[in-house]
Amino acid sequence: MTQQQKRILALNAFEGGAALDSDVADLVRRRQATFGASSVLFYRQPLHIVKAETCYIHTADGRRYLDLYNNVPSVGHCHPRVVAAVSAQLAEFNTHSRYLYDNIHDYAERLLATFPAGLSNIVFTCTGSESNDLALRLARMASGASGFVVTRTAYHGNTAAVTDVSPSSAIAGGLAPHVRAVAAPGRAAHGDNIAMGFAQAVSAAIKDLNDSGYGFAGLLVDSIFSSDGVFSDPAGFLGPAVQVAKDAGGLFIADEVQPGFGRTGGGMWGFARHGVMPDVVTMGKPMGNGYPIAGTVTRPDLLARLCDSYGYFNTFGATPAAAAAGLATLQVLQEEGLIEHAGRVGSYLKQGLAELRGSLPGIGEVRGTGLYLGLDIVDPDDGETPDGAGASSLINALKEEGVLIGAAGPYGHTLKIRPPLCLQASDADRFIDALIRIGKKG
Amino acid sequence: MTQQQKRILALNAFEGGAALDSDVADLVRRRQATFGASSVLFYRQPLHIVKAETCYIHTADGRRYLDLYNNVPSVGHCHPRVVAAVSAQLAEFNTHSRYLYDNIHDYAERLLATFPAGLSNIVFTCTGSESNDLALRLARMASGASGFVVTRTAYHGNTAAVTDVSPSSAIAGGLAPHVRAVAAPGRAAHGDNIAMGFAQAVSAAIKDLNDSGYGFAGLLVDSIFSSDGVFSDPAGFLGPAVQVAKDAGGLFIADEVQPGFGRTGGGMWGFARHGVMPDVVTMGKPMGNGYPIAGTVTRPDLLARLCDSYGYFNTFGATPAAAAAGLATLQVLQEEGLIEHAGRVGSYLKQGLAELRGSLPGIGEVRGTGLYLGLDIVDPDDGETPDGAGASSLINALKEEGVLIGAAGPYGHTLKIRPPLCLQASDADRFIDALIRIGKKG
Numbered sequence: 001m002t003q004q005q006k007r008i009l010a011l012n013a014f015e016g017g018a019a020l021d022s023d024v025a026d027l028v029r030r031r032q033a034t035f036g037a038s039s040v041l042f043y044r045q046p047l048h049i050v051k052a053e054t055c056y057i058h059t060a061d062g063r064r065y066l067d068l069y070n071n072v073p074s075v076g077h078c079h080p081r082v083v084a085a086v087s088a089q090l091a092e093f094n095t096h097s098r099y100l101y102d103n104i105h106d107y108a109e110r111l112l113a114t115f116p117a118g119l120s121n122i123v124f125t126c127t128g129s130e131s132n133d134l135a136l137r138l139a140r141m142a143s144g145a146s147g148f149v150v151t152r153t154a155y156h157g158n159t160a161a162v163t164d165v166s167p168s169s170a171i172a173g174g175l176a177p178h179v180r181a182v183a184a185p186g187r188a189a190h191g192d193n194i195a196m197g198f199a200q201a202v203s204a205a206i207k208d209l210n211d212s213g214y215g216f217a218g219l220l221v222d223s224i225f226s227s228d229g230v231f232s233d234p235a236g237f238l239g240p241a242v243q244v245a246k247d248a249g250g251l252f253i254a255d256e257v258q259p260g261f262g263r264t265g266g267g268m269w270g271f272a273r274h275g276v277m278p279d280v281v282t283m284g285k286p287m288g289n290g291y292p293i294a295g296t297v298t299r300p301d302l303l304a305r306l307c308d309s310y311g312y313f314n315t316f317g318a319t320p321a322a323a324a325a326g327l328a329t330l331q332v333l334q335e336e337g338l339i340e341h342a343g344r345v346g347s348y349l350k351q352g353l354a355e356l357r358g359s360l361p362g363i364g365e366v367r368g369t370g371l372y373l374g375l376d377i378v379d380p381d382d383g384e385t386p387d388g389a390g391a392s393s394l395i396n397a398l399k400e401e402g403v404l405i406g407a408a409g410p411y412g413h414t415l416k417i418r419p420p421l422c423l424q425a426s427d428a429d430r431f432i433d434a435l436i437r438i439g440k441k442g
Numbered sequence: 443m444t445q446q447q448k449r450i451l452a453l454n455a456f457e458g459g460a461a462l463d464s465d466v467a468d469l470v471r472r473r474q475a476t477f478g479a480s481s482v483l484f485y486r487q488p489l490h491i492v493k494a495e496t497c498y499i500h501t502a503d504g505r506r507y508l509d510l511y512n513n514v515p516s517v518g519h520c521h522p523r524v525v526a527a528v529s530a531q532l533a534e535f536n537t538h539s540r541y542l543y544d545n546i547h548d549y550a551e552r553l554l555a556t557f558p559a560g561l562s563n564i565v566f567t568c569t570g571s572e573s574n575d576l577a578l579r580l581a582r583m584a585s586g587a588s589g590f591v592v593t594r595t596a597y598h599g600n601t602a603a604v605t606d607v608s609p610s611s612a613i614a615g616g617l618a619p620h621v622r623a624v625a626a627p628g629r630a631a632h633g634d635n636i637a638m639g640f641a642q643a644v645s646a647a648i649k650d651l652n653d654s655g656y657g658f659a660g661l662l663v664d665s666i667f668s669s670d671g672v673f674s675d676p677a678g679f680l681g682p683a684v685q686v687a688k689d690a691g692g693l694f695i696a697d698e699v700q701p702g703f704g705r706t707g708g709g710m711w712g713f714a715r716h717g718v719m720p721d722v723v724t725m726g727k728p729m730g731n732g733y734p735i736a737g738t739v740t741r742p743d744l745l746a747r748l749c750d751s752y753g754y755f756n757t758f759g760a761t762p763a764a765a766a767a768g769l770a771t772l773q774v775l776q777e778e779g780l781i782e783h784a785g786r787v788g789s790y791l792k793q794g795l796a797e798l799r800g801s802l803p804g805i806g807e808v809r810g811t812g813l814y815l816g817l818d819i820v821d822p823d824d825g826e827t828p829d830g831a832g833a834s835s836l837i838n839a840l841k842e843e844g845v846l847i848g849a850a851g852p853y854g855h856t857l858k859i860r861p862p863l864c865l866q867a868s869d870a871d872r873f874i875d876a877l878i879r880i881g882k883k884g
Contacts, residue, residue, distance in 0.1 A: 027542040034550040036563035036742045037749035042540040052535035087529035093494035094732040098484040100469040108476040121478035133601045159575045160603035172751045290536040292734040292758035300478045307479035309614045316734035
C-alpha cells in the first residue's frame with residue numbers, strides 16, 4: 001500500500017467488514033452495483049440520512065448528529081429562505097443565460113461589491129472544479145506559459161486539468177510534469193518565518209518550471225490550505241509568495257471554494273486575511289447553500305484575453321435558479337451576521353480545543369480561523385508524530401457520540417472542523433465534551 | 443474577421459446598435475459591466491424574460507414566444523412535478539454523496555436500466571462538460587494514449603480538456619495537437635455511402651494520431667451531430683466508424699448531452715439509432731429539466747482503472763436534490779410517453795418543413811429525427827450555398843413572429859430545432875406558418 005493509499009483510508013472511508021443495519025447493508029450493495037469503483041462512503045458503518053436542519057443531521061435509525069463536516073449548507077441545512085427562493089424560481093422560469101433576467105444581475109453586483117476594486121468581472125459556473133479549470137485557462141492565456149505551483153496536499157477539483165494541480169487526488173503516480181508542489185505554509189516545513197520560507201519555496205519551484213521549459217503561469221492556493229491541514233497564521237504570510245509569483249510574470253489564483261463566503265470569520269474572502277490582491281478568485285461549495293453554483297472572478301482584461309480566443313458558455317451557470325440560490329444565501333449571510341458570528345463562535349471553539357492539548361492524550365495543535373479549524377491528532381506517547389489511524393478511530397468514535405467530522409492533511413491526521421456557520425457555542429461545548437468523554441474511555 | 447468569428451456572429455449574438463427598450467438597455471449595461479467579455483446574448487434586441495411554462499416563454503413586454511430552442515427544460519418549462527420534487531427535497535435535506543440516502547439509488551437503477559448490458563456503472567457529475575472531461579480521462583487511462591478524433595464543428599463542453607476536443611469553441615487558433623477533426627457524417631463530405639466515408643475519415647485520423655506519436659485514445663461524437671448541423675440518416679451510419687475505433691484500441695464515447703433522454707423519438711439514447719455499443723456514454727442538459735445534473739455511464743472495468751490511480755469526487759453530483767430532479771424528470775418522460783410523442787410530432791414537423799423546400803426561397807434540406815431537427819438556410823438564388831447571414835436574419839424575424847430558435851453548423855446556416863418534448867402539432871403548425879409569412883414578406 002502506498003503512502004497515498006494509506007492516507008485515503010485514513011480519511012474515514014468505508015472499507016466493509018463491520019456489522020451493518022439491514023437498510024444500510026442493502027443501500028451499500030445497491031450503491032456498489034451502480035457506482036462501482038467510485039462508490040466511496042464515509043465511516044466504518046455508513047450513515048443512512050433522512051433529513052437535516054441548521055447544524056443537525058438525522059439518520060434512519062432515529063439518531064441526530066451535530067454536523068461539523070458540511071461546509072456546503074453554510075447558512076444551515078435546508079435554510080428556509082434559500083429553499084423558498086429556489087423553489088419559487090424553479091416554478092417561475094429557469095433557462096440558460098443568453099437571455100436577460102433580473103436576479104442574476106442583482107446577485108452579480110451584490111457579490112462583486114465584496115471584492116477589491118479591479119476584480120470586477122464574474123463568470124458563473126456550476127462547480128468549484130469548473131471555476132478552477134477556467135482559472136487555469138485564464139493564467140495560461142495571460143502568461144503564455146503552462147506551469148503551475150501548488151501546495152503538496154492541495155485539492156482543487158476533479159476535471160483533468162484541475163486534477164493535474166491537485167496532488168491529493170493522486171493515488172498512484174507522481175505529479176503532472178508541468179506542476180510543482182511546495183510544502184504548505186506551516187512551521188514544520190518553513191520554520192519560524194513562514195512567510196519567507198514559503199516564498200522561497202515558491203521561488204525555487206518557479207525557477208524549476210522555467211528551467212524545465214514549461215514557464216510559469218500561476219500560483220494556485222486555497223487561502224486556508226484546508227486539505228493540507230489548515231494553515232492560517234500568522235495573518236499576512238501569503239504576501240511575499242504572491243509578490244514572488246507576480247514578479248515572475250504569473251497570476252495569483254486564490255481558491256476560495258473552502259474559505260470563502262465568510263467562513264474564516266474575518267470578512268468574505270480568505271485572501272483578505274493575508275493582505276494580498278489575487279488576479280483570479282474562484283468560489284463554489286457554499287455559494288448557493290447546496291444548489292450547484294460557482295464562479296470565477298477576475299479582471300476584465302484577463303477575461304477578454306480568453307474570450308478573444310475561445311467561446312466560453314456554461315449551460316447551468318448564471319441560471320435564474322442558481323441566482324436565486326446565490327442571492328438568498330448571500331442575503332442570509334449578511335443579514336443574519338453570520339460572518340461575525342463565525343468569528344466569535346470559532347474563537348470560542350478554538351480556545352476550547354487548545355485547552356485540551358496536554359490534558360487529553362493524542363490531542364495536538366489547533367490551527368485555523370473562524371469556523372475553519374484543524375486539530376492535529378498525534379501519537380499519545382510523544383505528543384508529536386502524526387497519527388492518521390488515530391484520527392480515523394476518533395472520527396468513528398465521535399460519530400458514536402453524535403458528532404460528524406472529517407480529516408485532512410498529508411497523513412490524514414488533522415480533524416477538519418467546518419460546520420454550517422450557524423453553529424452555536426453550546427454546539428462547540430457538545431463537541432469538546434464528546435472529545436473529553438472519548439479521551440477518558442481511551 | 444476569421445471564418446470562425448463570422449460563424450459566431452451568424453449564431454445570433456447580440457452586437458449592439460439596435461434600438462432597445464429601456465429595461466433591456468439597462469440590463470445590457472449592467473451585464474456588460476459584470477460579465478465582461480463573456481457577456482454573450484442572443485438576438486439583435488435581447489429578450490428580457492419573466493416566466494415560462496410548457497413550450498412557451500413570456501417576456502417583460504408582455505409577449506409570449508413559442509420556444510423551439512431550449513432542450514434543457516425537456517419535459518416542459520417549470521414542469522410542476524419536477525419543481526415539486528426538487529422543492530420538497532431541498533427542504534428535507536441535500537448533502538454530498540459520501541452518506542447513504544434512498545432516492546439517488548432509486549434513480550441510478552432506473553436510469554441504468556435504460557442502457558445495454560455492460561454499461562452498468564454511473565458517475566454522477568454536475569454538467570455535461572464534467573461528464574465529457576471524465577470520459578476523456580477514462581479513455582486515456584484505458585488506452586494509455588492521448589489522441590482523440592472528433593467532428594469538425596463539434597462542441598462537447600467548456601473545461602480545458604473538453605475545449606481541446608471542441609473545434610467549434612476556437613475563435614482564433616487551430617486544433618489542439620492531440621486532436622484530429624473529421625467532417626461530420628453528411629452526404630456533402632462523404633458521398634452516398636456516408637457510413638463508409640465517415641469510417642474511412644476516422645481511420646485516416648487515427649493513423650495520423652499514431653504517426654504523430656499521440657496514439658489513439660478514443661472517438662468522441664455527439665450521436666445527433668448537433669453543432670455540426672444535425673446528421674441522423676441513414677440510421678446505422680455510425681457502425682463502421684465505431685468498429686474502426688475499437689479495432690484501433692480506442693474507446694467509443696457517445697456524447698448524449700444533446701440527443702439523449704428521448705429527444706430523437708426512437709428510444710432513450712441517440713447511439714441506439716446506429717446499433718452501436720459505446721464504451722462510455724455522457725449525458726447532461728435535459729437530465730434534471732434544468733436542475734444541474736449530469737453523468738458518465740461506463741463499464742465497471744474502465745471506471746476501476748481510473749479509480750485505481752485517482753480519487754474522483756463531485757460535491758454537487760449525486761446529491762438528494764439532483765436525484766429528485768433526475769428521478770422526477772425520468773418519471774415524467776416515461777409516464778407521459780414523451781419519447782413516442784417526440785417521434786410523432788417530430789415526424790409531422792419534419793414533413794411540414796420538407797414541403798417548404800422549393801416553395802419558399804432560401805429553405806434547404808431538413809435533417810434529423812424526433813424533436814432534434816436541422817433546417818438548412820441557403821442562398822435563394824442557387825438553393826444550395828449555405829447562408830449564415832440569412833439564417834441569422836431569419837432567426838430575428840422568427841422572434842418578431844413569436845418563435846424562438848437557434849442555429850448550428852460550420853456556417854451557422856442550419857436552424858436548430860429542439861423544443862421541449864411536449865411540443866404539440868399545433869405548435870409545429872405555428873412555426874411553419876411563421877416561416878411562410880416571413881417568406882412571403884421577404
